[in-house]
Amino acid sequence: MVEEVRDDLKYTESHEWLKVEGNKAKVGITDHAQSELTDIVFVELPAVGKEIKKGDELCVVESVKSVSEIYSPVSGKILEVNKKLEDAPEIINQNPYDDGWLIEMEIEDKTEIDKLLDPESYRKSI
């Protein structure tokens, strides 16, 4: 099965994606990550308004057997969380790049984005 890597996103080595829209960005986990985890059964989302640094734990995604920390690709403030995931965490498995987004944040320092992986580099890393 080919794992999708989208061309309009930025990536981290720890398999998060970042979709930048102006000063805001959505964050999720990649198709590769959801496929490795399989059966996502629980998501613990952060509080809206929380300030977070690049590389800090953003949320926790659990499969039946494992607990995985998801790290923030950039620094900023949490604006919104994907509440749908609380009752239907399997959306991440079904649609990791659209409906399966985790949080939306305000980006503190846009230069951090440049340090993330482009789609080509991420493709090579998986």
Added chain:
Amino acid sequence: MVQRSPLHEIHKGLGAKFTEFAGFEMPIQYSSIKDEHLTVRKKVGLFDVSHMSNVWITGIDAEKLISLATVEDASRIGNGKSQYTEILREDGTIIDDTIFMHLDDKYMMIPNAGMASTATDWLNEKAEEYNLCAKAENFSKDYVILAIQGPKSRDTLQKLTDFDIGTVKFFGCQYIDIADTDCIISHTGYTGELGFELQITPSKTAKDVFDKILEAGKEFGIKPIGLGARDTLRLEKCFILAGNEFESGRTPLEALLGWTVNWDHDFIGKKAILKQKEKGDFQRLTYLECIEKGIPRHGCKVKKDGKDVGIVSSGTLSPCLNKGIAMAYVHPDFREKDSTLDILIRNNPVKAKIVKPPFVKKDWAEEN
């Protein structure tokens, strides 16, 4: 060195993901844990559990040795029967839990993964110490162990033999020819479903048996099942797991295995657990079902009104109930059925109710 099952290449071909468990690299899942779990509850699944050990116990005092070294009186277990039991240290703590099978003049013991030499050495030391004419030999490398579990397990195996599998009673065991191969079959398992386990030697003959079982089970929806679902299946039925439920010196009484202890005979550890029984003030395994969202895991603290009262030994999301479930060692004063406790998950208290075992009842598959 990490050991692999003789069926490793077959698992790879079936798309398995692997994990290391007690020194063995074994399949953790093929499709998904949830899917495999429900397949076993509703249809039938095939497990390679060759990481488990095979120890033959022979000699005229074999029965005496088992009676001495386990909480069971082996004279009670007739030919063609198997028994679940525990091997204890002198202080009453569990070295291993195991099944032994009485096969004519010999016994085969199935210690846990990675426990083969420990169990073998212990048995031989005790035979010498107590002057018994009995010998334990580790043959784990020569055997493949397959488990066929689920409501359609009997129908699947029946297609591969002329012998009437219906005559193998619960916890019965015997030599049998399945898929043109000599095996030992036992009506046992670790899933709480109708199921059988096969001991196959030489291990190279097992590949053919594995393939033929998958083929025979096709009409019933059989799937290969990894260790991930094996763990969630046993946890829903409150079966204990070595390394989780008795990793740091727990006794059978703490693990609620008092029912397996045959008090009418002398065995190693008896004095210690008798003493513990009289005192009564020890933590006991307790079954917790979350009433708030969260998945308890091994090592989570259990609290009552902010006070530490226990610790989770095993926890998961129950694929059948879609709720967090846990087995925890809890202080005797806080174990009343239907009362609630808090399980501390990443510093958040998650409310859980004490329930009667098992979490998933026998007729679950019919009702769902």
